[in-house]
Amino acid sequence: MLALKEAFEGHETFFITYDSIRTRQLERKYLLRNIGTNPLVMAQAFMSTVIILLREKPKLIVSTGSEIAIPAFYLAKLLGIKTIFIESWTRVDRPTGTGKIVYPVSDVFLVQWERLLSKYGKKARYEGAIL
Amino acid sequence: MIFVTVGMHTKGFDRLLKKMDEIAAASDEEVVMQIGHTSFRPQNAKWFDFTTESGIKEWCKKARVVVTQPAMSVLDAQEQGTPVVVVPRLKQYDEVIDDHQLDFARELEKQGKVIAVYDVDKLEEALKQVDLKPLELVKDKRLVNALKKYIAQFEGARRLK
Numbered sequence: 001m002l003a004l005k006e007a008f009e010g011h012e013t014f015f016i017t018y019d020s021i022r023t024r025q026l027e028r029k030y031l032l033r034n035i036g037t038n039p040l041v042m043a044q045a046f047m048s049t050v051i052i053l054l055r056e057k058p059k060l061i062v063s064t065g066s067e068i069a070i071p072a073f074y075l076a077k078l079l080g081i082k083t084i085f086i087e088s089w090t091r092v093d094r095p096t097g098t099g100k101i102v103y104p105v106s107d108v109f110l111v112q113w114e115r116l117l118s119k120y121g122k123k124a125r126y127e128g129a130i131l
Numbered sequence: 132m133i134f135v136t137v138g139m140h141t142k143g144f145d146r147l148l149k150k151m152d153e154i155a156a157a158s159d160e161e162v163v164m165q166i167g168h169t170s171f172r173p174q175n176a177k178w179f180d181f182t183t184e185s186g187i188k189e190w191c192k193k194a195r196v197v198v199t200q201p202a203m204s205v206l207d208a209q210e211q212g213t214p215v216v217v218v219p220r221l222k223q224y225d226e227v228i229d230d231h232q233l234d235f236a237r238e239l240e241k242q243g244k245v246i247a248v249y250d251v252d253k254l255e256e257a258l259k260q261v262d263l264k265p266l267e268l269v270k271d272k273r274l275v276n277a278l279k280k281y282i283a284q285f286e287g288a289r290r291l292k
Contacts, residue, residue, distance in 0.1 A: 020139055022184045022187075025184060059286075086274070130206065
């Protein structure tokens with residue numbers, strides 16, 4: 001996401017991300033536990049994300065994954081917040097689990113390889129990649 | 132110096148680090164490894180589990196070559212102008228949930244952005260042959276511009292309401 005930060009210049013931003021030595025250095029952030037495939041941690045992430053979104057009231061959520069995007073995107077749909085999902089640059093042929101789950105509720109859905117378009121529906125677009 | 136980094140991935144990458152430790156034992160060149168969640172502890176190389184964003188960038192900058200999985204770490208290394216050798220994590224060794232890194236490695240290799248090694252036994256040879264001409268970093272602005280366009284569209288729609 002930091003590789004794309006130029007796109008957000010002039011806008012107020014905050015992060016919801018996983019807690020790690022790298023993310024602790026971000027300026028305005030909410031750090032959650034790594035979800036992986038643990039349903040209990042996913043439920044906790046939903047709770048935390050509701051509180052964060054109600055407090056911050058963002059106009060737009062942009063995500064490059066991973067599972068942490070799932071609560072944010074579904075709650076955004078309920079709260080009327082716009083969403084942009086950017087599938088990982090590392091995904092040439094295979095969609096991510098998260099991508100498939102958030103596809104139906106994303107306002108804009110971008111992939112970083114043209115070939116991956118065939119694995120998603122009509123909404124998906126290819127508009128270049130980070131490198 | 133060779134810098135090996137396996138990122139924030141929740142699974143370990145023993146196969147790569149064991150091979151790099153062997154290579155370190157037989158070489159005069161210093162090897163430094165960021166091992167992440169890997170349980171194997173290198174004996175012949177300096178290692179640490181995680182470091183900060185700027186820490187990773189500094190190691191990438193100092194290195195002659197960066198050895199990593201084909202993932203976002205490729206970007207960290209290329210931003211520092213350091214050649215990259217990628218070794219994909221594979222599902223068969225439970226290093227990752229599917230073989231998407233294999234697809235990605237092939238594409239990066241095809242684009243001439245990295246040297247891809249699919250069999251760790253060929254790593255030592257590849258490291259000797261790393262062609263040192265720095266890869267030209269072409270940062271694709273299309274994605275950033277597309278995001279700006281969508282952000283402007285959403286803002287415009289809000290004003291009309």
